[in-house]
Amino acid sequence: MDIRLDAVGHTYDDFEVLRDITLEIPQGKIVCIVGPSGCGKSTLLRFIGGLERPSKGRVLQVGEPPAGSLNPLTYIFQDFALLPWRSVAGNISLVLEDHGLGGTEAQRIIDDVLARTNLSDFAHALPKQLSGGMKQRVAIARALAVRPAVMLMDEPLSALDSQTRELLMDDLISLWTRAPFTAVYVTHNLNEAVRLGHAIVVLSRRPGQVRDIVHLNKPLNERRFGDPELEAHQQHLWQLMRDEARAADAELLHV
Amino acid sequence: MSERGAREVTFRGGGFAPRPVKWVGLIVFVALIAFAEWGTRAGWISALTLPKPSDVLATFGELYQSGMLFKHLSVSLSRLAVGAFIGASVGIGVGILIGLFSMIRAGLVPLVAAIFPIPKIALLPLFVIWFGIDEGSKYALIAFGTFTPTVVATYGAVDNVDRGLIRMGQSFGLSWFSIVRKIVLPGAMPGILSGLRISLAIAIILLVAAEMLGAEFGIGAYILEAGSLYDLERLFAGVVILSLLGVTVSFIIGLIERRVLRWRS
Numbered sequence: 001m002d003i004r005l006d007a008v009g010h011t012y013d014d015f016e017v018l019r020d021i022t023l024e025i026p027q028g029k030i031v032c033i034v035g036p037s038g039c040g041k042s043t044l045l046r047f048i049g050g051l052e053r054p055s056k057g058r059v060l061q062v063g064e065p066p067a068g069s070l071n072p073l074t075y076i077f078q079d080f081a082l083l084p085w086r087s088v089a090g091n092i093s094l095v096l097e098d099h100g101l102g103g104t105e106a107q108r109i110i111d112d113v114l115a116r117t118n119l120s121d122f123a124h125a126l127p128k129q130l131s132g133g134m135k136q137r138v139a140i141a142r143a144l145a146v147r148p149a150v151m152l153m154d155e156p157l158s159a160l161d162s163q164t165r166e167l168l169m170d171d172l173i174s175l176w177t178r179a180p181f182t183a184v185y186v187t188h189n190l191n192e193a194v195r196l197g198h199a200i201v202v203l204s205r206r207p208g209q210v211r212d213i214v215h216l217n218k219p220l221n222e223r224r225f226g227d228p229e230l231e232a233h234q235q236h237l238w239q240l241m242r243d244e245a246r247a248a249d250a251e252l253l254h255v
Numbered sequence: 256m257s258e259r260g261a262r263e264v265t266f267r268g269g270g271f272a273p274r275p276v277k278w279v280g281l282i283v284f285v286a287l288i289a290f291a292e293w294g295t296r297a298g299w300i301s302a303l304t305l306p307k308p309s310d311v312l313a314t315f316g317e318l319y320q321s322g323m324l325f326k327h328l329s330v331s332l333s334r335l336a337v338g339a340f341i342g343a344s345v346g347i348g349v350g351i352l353i354g355l356f357s358m359i360r361a362g363l364v365p366l367v368a369a370i371f372p373i374p375k376i377a378l379l380p381l382f383v384i385w386f387g388i389d390e391g392s393k394y395a396l397i398a399f400g401t402f403t404p405t406v407v408a409t410y411g412a413v414d415n416v417d418r419g420l421i422r423m424g425q426s427f428g429l430s431w432f433s434i435v436r437k438i439v440l441p442g443a444m445p446g447i448l449s450g451l452r453i454s455l456a457i458a459i460i461l462l463v464a465a466e467m468l469g470a471e472f473g474i475g476a477y478i479l480e481a482g483s484l485y486d487l488e489r490l491f492a493g494v495v496i497l498s499l500l501g502v503t504v505s506f507i508i509g510l511i512e513r514r515v516l517r518w519r520s
Contacts, residue, residue: 075426081419084518085442086518097433
């Protein structure tokens with residue numbers, strides 16, 4: 001299943017945040033969206049997942065989600081969004097219960113996703129006992145449990161320290177290499193974008209418009225920390241964004 | 256590096272972090288009672304001002320031995336239980352509805368604000384006419400008094416549930432009912448329980464008021480009778496029972512909190 005954005009624009013009251021975004025998210029690829037703060041990249045992600053409605057344009061699903069997908073459009077949030085009163089296994093079971101999955105069938109899915117994210121030993125831990133990186137792994141496991149067609153990742157590593165971020169990037173790359181998934185990955189971190197993105201969409205500052213789309217052909221599992229080729233891409237992206245980011249930084253907030 | 260001209264940095268942190276200190280609370284109690292005992296025995300506190308704590312204890316012992324303690328307590332506890340249960344459960348229900356639906360919020364929040372400051376005791380004669388002089392008016396008074404603080408605490412608690420968690424529920428396609436039951440209710444639980452602490456203390460206060468009219472037995476009736484006879488020993492024995500009741504209720508809520516809110520750090 002692909003996602004197509006067709007001339008999506010949005011205004012809050014009379015305040016334009018996004019303008020004429022047309023974009024294709026092909027199946028099996030990770031598309032990163034980068035842009036200066038306040039450019040509407042998280043808003044765009046909420047449109048794609050149906051949590052908010054754009055005032056102009058349409059978000060289209062092209063093709064059918066794979067059979068057995070319980071929740072085709074599945075988010076991973078920056079703040080993890082785990083229920084603090086449920087254990088790791090309970091948080092995953094939460095998203096299965098409403099699909100009538102319980103008992104051994106649910107347990108099988110939970111065991112499987114916990115094994116894939118190396119969390120099997122933590123099934124009964126409460127979120128407060130886990131580090132930030134572990135919490136995000138639980139959120140990734142929860143997302144995998146509903147077999148999504150597209151993962152919508154809203155700055156998933158931004159709340160983590162840089163070492164944990166490296167570890168989780170490795171995890172995401174190995175998950176993708178074993179079973180390629182489709183993802184829209186919103187971030188303000190250019191390093192994450194060049195490590196994880198097959199395509200990187202650069203948005204301008206408000207109102208957010210597509211400034212450029214950079215395609216990276218190097219396979220994900222060959223991208224290493226400090227790779228000179230990736231550094232060059234990151235430099236290029238920073239050149240594109242630098243002035244925008246400065247201007248965005250100097251803007252007054254309309255709240 | 257030379258030590259000359261070097262001095263240690265002045266410590267200016269610390270404080271603002273209350274920690275539990277055992278026994279101090281008990282010591283304050285014991286010291287106050289010992290002080291009263293000393294004063295009344297020595298005579299510089301007159302018998303009209305304060306009864307001797309040992310006499311109060313003796314009265315308490317008599318009350319226990321005569322079996323009347325159990326009689327008064329069982330009547331009062333059942334009134335408290337029924338009234339507080341009705342008030343708290345209707346209060347939690349209405350509070351959740353206010354928290355979830357804009358129309359109900361717009362309609363009921365001003366009403367709750369209007370009835371909150373009414374001293375419910377003032378309405379007792381009215382309740383007697385509406386619900387009868389028997390148990391009905393007593394249940395109604397306690398229920399009404401517990402209801403308002405519970406409503407306010409509950410809708411505040413629902414308002415404070417992390418919207419990020421609710422959005423997560425929606426993004427995984429959870430039904431509205433599931434979101435309320437599995438996300439909103441447990442998330443509001445800490446606020447509801449701390450509201451219940453206040454509501455139940457108010458319920459104990461109103462218990463005495465409810466037993467002012469047409470009650471033969473009950474702690475309130477016992478205290479009021481002692482008061483009108485100026486029997487300070489019995490008055491204080493009754494007051495001590497109420498205090499112990501309050502401490503017990505607060506202890507029970509503490510136990511519930513520790514069980515239900517284990518997930519909190």
